Amino acid sequence: MEWIKLLPETVILDNEGLSLEDVVHIVKNDYQLKLSENVKEKVVLARKAIEKAVESGEKIYGITTGFGALRDIVIPEKDATKLQTNLIRSHCVGVGEPARDDFVKAMMVLRVTALGQGYSGCQLKTLENLIQMINKNVLPIIPIKGSVGASGDLAQLSHMVLAMIGEGENNLKFEGKIYNAKEGMQKAGVPITKLSYKEGLALNNGSQYSAGIACIVLHEASNLIKNAEIAAALSLEALKAASQQFDDRIHQARFHPGQIAVAKNLRSYTKGSVFVKKHESLFTCEVENCGYYYDRKMGDASQNVLPNTEFINLPDDWTCPNCGGSKDNFEKQWPKIQDDYSIRCTPQVLGPVRETLEHCWKTISREINAATDNPLIFITKKDPLEFDIYSGGNFHGEPIAMVMDYLSIAMAEVGNISERRCAKLIDDKRNDGLSLFLIPRSELGLNSGFMMPQYTAAALVSENKVLAAPASVDSIPTSDEAEDHVSMSPIAARKTAEILENLQYIIAIEMMLAVQAIDLRCDIQKIPHEKALGKDTLKAYKVIRESVSKLIHDRIIYPDINKIADLIKSGKIIVDITT
Known part of the structure; x- marks a missing residue:
């Protein structure tokens, strides 16, 4: 979608609406939001239509009638304004912990985009008050639970409006402090909103809480899938994967663009690696607990053996660089042709996740610019003013609920395959010559090494499987059966956010184990990391090692997991690789 930036920190809402990236910039980077003149014109015109409709005495849902099951009760014109305030007060029934600030701010931004379509009939000053709150980070405190996703997210949006009208206790956050709404609005210099015809309904009737969470979730999921590919590439290095599994011809033969893209990324990240390649026959040292292998292409720099020296041509007094064993201790191993599924099928698993993410992104990009309240005003003629209200x-x-359920399943799968690589990395029967639990063998027993992080990964993966159960297949009627099918979209969005939080730690654990395994591999092979790893995997390795050191003896591990999780969340690893 087209968007205009006046300054680096300003986004204008025009007829084209906002992109998902715009929403993230406003929420995460405090870009200022402004209305274009043509949007203001549409809002003013729709407001005139509402006022004209009220003057005519016409029966219009939610304007001159009650709400939901009370839709047939006619409200006198003298009570039309009170009706809107009562709506907000009665619908503030949210419970639970406060929603995340970024969820709340995204909801507010999307409510502006909905009202800015000019189908809702709110006053321009009401919309501008909401924009002031966004731009000044005056954030209502919104309970996280209580919406069924139809008629929209009534409870959460009502809590937002309650703060706008200056009511409620300890329900507004500004500059790090919590205020009663009236005091907080005055402190921030934002006018208290006085609701008029339809405005309560225009503000609280929509799916913006669900869609706001979805925007943030999609932004985070996009970051996580990139980090998941980097984690996989590090594991490929650690486990000296066979590169031919990622040959473009294999993936082109199946036609799926996501799979093709992931395979390409893995090839790019590991380009130049001496570990990830099309392997030839190797000679493996059979001395117990050694793990060294002689690779003709690598030679042995520690004993001045040049690359491309055949094993049979090594000097008779040549010894294993790692354990000192003689040539007689070596046995020929046939070339590795393929790896286990968690390595080999990484493109086939992460590829569909990329395509799922793209599909969800498109759906939510449409939703964030949608007019979602009821009824809607359609101007048919400007002068004299004519209109329909339907x-x-x-x-x-439902559109949000379904794509969030879809995304939750996809992102849970990212964790599934990552945990399987974690288990492989620490298993000395499956990690190609590395020690059990990735700690020097001489330290095992007294030290547990990396035994426990896989427990954590397994627990998080199991939790994600439960969270991935779809919310959208459920529906419980509300409002005396008038609203007899609901979407559960906020539940779908919230549980996806929980899955992503868990996934962040799963990927962090894989990265932590992979760089430890790389250290052990390089130590055994007596090769510097700079000569062993691909250009991009080396960058990722260095970023992680700047925050977390190699494990030799047992230490408290959770700070290491948290540090790598912070690197993932910040996007630093991706930035270092791509710049």
């Missing part, structure tokens, strides 16, 4: 169901959160 009731519909755009508030229903």
